Amino acid sequence: MLRHALYLVLFLVAPAVALEAQVEFRLASGLVLKAQLRGLGAEGVLLAPEAGAVRRIDLAELAAISFPDARVRVHGAESAVLRFDLAGGDLLYGEVIDGDFDQVRLEADPGRIDLPLDRLESLRVLANAEGLAPDLAADLPEDRDILLVRSGTGIDQVVGEVARLAKTGVWFDWTGEDESLFAYRKDRVVALRLAAPLDPEPLAGIHARVHYRDGSRLSGRVTKKEGGPLVLAHPFGFELDLDASRVAAITFHGGRFSHLSDLEPVSMVETPYIEGGLRYGLRRDESLKGGPLTIGTSWFPKGLSVHSRSEIVYEIEPGLATFSASFGIDGRVADARVKGSIAFSVLLDDEVAFGPVIARAGEEARRIDALPLKGARRLVLRADFADNHHFNGWAVWGTPILARGGERR
Numbered sequence: 001m002l003r004h005a006l007y008l009v010l011f012l013v014a015p016a017v018a019l020e021a022q023v024e025f026r027l028a029s030g031l032v033l034k035a036q037l038r039g040l041g042a043e044g045v046l047l048a049p050e051a052g053a054v055r056r057i058d059l060a061e062l063a064a065i066s067f068p069d070a071r072v073r074v075h076g077a078e079s080a081v082l083r084f085d086l087a088g089g090d091l092l093y094g095e096v097i098d099g100d101f102d103q104v105r106l107e108a109d110p111g112r113i114d115l116p117l118d119r120l121e122s123l124r125v126l127a128n129a130e131g132l133a134p135d136l137a138a139d140l141p142e143d144r145d146i147l148l149v150r151s152g153t154g155i156d157q158v159v160g161e162v163a164r165l166a167k168t169g170v171w172f173d174w175t176g177e178d179e180s181l182f183a184y185r186k187d188r189v190v191a192l193r194l195a196a197p198l199d200p201e202p203l204a205g206i207h208a209r210v211h212y213r214d215g216s217r218l219s220g221r222v223t224k225k226e227g228g229p230l231v232l233a234h235p236f237g238f239e240l241d242l243d244a245s246r247v248a249a250i251t252f253h254g255g256r257f258s259h260l261s262d263l264e265p266v267s268m269v270e271t272p273y274i275e276g277g278l279r280y281g282l283r284r285d286e287s288l289k290g291g292p293l294t295i296g297t298s299w300f301p302k303g304l305s306v307h308s309r310s311e312i313v314y315e316i317e318p319g320l321a322t323f324s325a326s327f328g329i330d331g332r333v334a335d336a337r338v339k340g341s342i343a344f345s346v347l348l349d350d351e352v353a354f355g356p357v358i359a360r361a362g363e364e365a366r367r368i369d370a371l372p373l374k375g376a377r378r379l380v381l382r383a384d385f386a387d388n389h390h391f392n393g394w395a396v397w398g399t400p401i402l403a404r405g406g407e408r409r
Contacts, residue, residue, distance in 0.1 A: 022035055023037050023065055023067050024065070026065075027062060027063060028063050028404075029324065030324030030401070032367075035048055040059075042206075044062075059255065060256045061255060063255075063399065063401055064250065064251045065250045067244055067247055067249065070213075071292075072215050073214050074292065077129075077130035078127065079093075080095075081093045081126060082096065082124065082125055082126065083129075084108075085123075086119060086120060086197075086236070087197040087199045089219070090218050091215070092218070093214050093215050095108075096167050097112070101164050102117055104120065104165040108216055109212050109214040111241065113240070117165070118197055119197055121194060122191060122194065123165070123170075125190060127184075128188050128189060128190045132155075140157060142196055144159050145159075145162045145192070147172050147182060148192070148193075149182060149187055149189055149190060150190055151188075160172050160173050160175075161174075166181070168181070169181050169183035169184050170184075200235040201235060203220070206253070207221050208250050209301075210249075212246055212248060220232045220233050220235060229241050251301050256404040259302045259400070260314060260402065261400070263314060265313055266314060267312075268306070268312045272390065273309070277390070280307040281306075282304060283306075285301070287332055288306075288394050295328035296329075296334065296362060296363055296364035296365060298326075298398070301399075303397055303399055303400065307394060308340075308395055309382075309384050309393075310383050310395065312397075313379070314378070315378065316348075316373055320403065321372065321403060323346065323371045323379060323403075324370055325367070325381075325400035326365040326366065326367050327357075327359065327366055327368065327396065329395065333361050333392040333394050334361050336391075336392045338388055339392070341359070341360045342385075343383075346368065346379070350378065350380070370403070373402075381400070
């Protein structure tokens with residue numbers, strides 16, 4: 001009764017986001033609903049699938065909310081914004097407004113943020129950073145700040161200490177005597193890697209990650225201001241109102257399910273069509289070559305991408321009951337000259353439980369809804385060769401989830 005009362009109060013006094021258009025709710029059971037979001041709080045979510053009806057869903061059962069026309073922007077070398085990688089895995093695209101010796105003020109799609117410098121892992125000037133490897137200055141000491149600046153056809157690595165970040169560039173002490181301003185554009189700053197940033201405390205219980213349409217992503221707790229909109233409370237101490245026109249999706253974590261892309265596989269085996277051929281590896285929550293993860297024209301905030309032929313193996317913990325996922329071929333190769341084709345299968349304890357089903361480039365995603373695990377201890381996701389062999393075999397498992405038991409309402 002108390003839980004029902006809390007739902008009712010949340011609905012009556014706190015409509016968190018009122019959207020004329022419906023949003024898509026993906027549940028841990030694999031069920032996908034389209035409805036209006038009426039309320040969201042620690043106790044659960046309220047949604048209206050049809051006029052006059054309100055449905056209550058335990059927040060522990062909610063895997064993701066996708067907003068209308070969800071797309072994520074791709075930032076290329078022509079982009080004027082900077083990329084900020086935060087400790088703990090969050091990411092922002094935006095610009096520096098101002099800063100001092102211990103914090104930087106950022107202007108980004110999610111809002112204006114005062115970020116402590118000791119929580120910033122790295123900065124990239126996208127206009128200068130094309131072709132830059134993901135592991136910045138990996139061969140240099142981790143206890144020093146590293147500034148990367150283009151010089152001729154190469155990149156100089158400058159070791160020193162960040163004094164502050166400014167709108168125009170990085171004030172950097174690299175002589176031990178004085179600070180120099182390295183301008184983003186004039187001096188062709190490529191990137192900045194900061195020494196050993198402080199990681200956030202792990203978020204306990206149910207929490208969320210907000211995926212913005214500009215590619216930014218931020219984690220925290222989705223709460224609600226009294227009489228106001230949904231708010232993301234970030235562990236670094238700032239709060240942001242969630243503007244539905246800027247949010248592509250919200251994924252939830254810590255409930256009665258696990259996103260496979262948050263788990264470590266037991267193994268991943270890739271077998272190129274030609275012995276000794278190129279291997280692509282496993283990418284989580286992004287395409288094989290970086291950027292948004294898509295199947296056909298649909299974007300997925302969570303998922304796995306591999307190249308055929310590949311097998312990803314996971315251990316199934318006791319108590320897990322079902323597996324759900326979308327699957328298909330990455331939308332980035334939909335217009336390729338040779339249409340990729342992949343045979344998708346799911347194995348439980350080395351026995352085929354689903355498939356093989358052949359998907360082709362350009363087709364929309366197909367779904368596996370609540371495949372029973374039947375006490376199995378080993379899950380294998382297989383993306384095998386089909387009639388077009390290895391050509392453009394970019395396999396995607398969209399929002400793959402292992403859930404505990406059935407849906408609770």
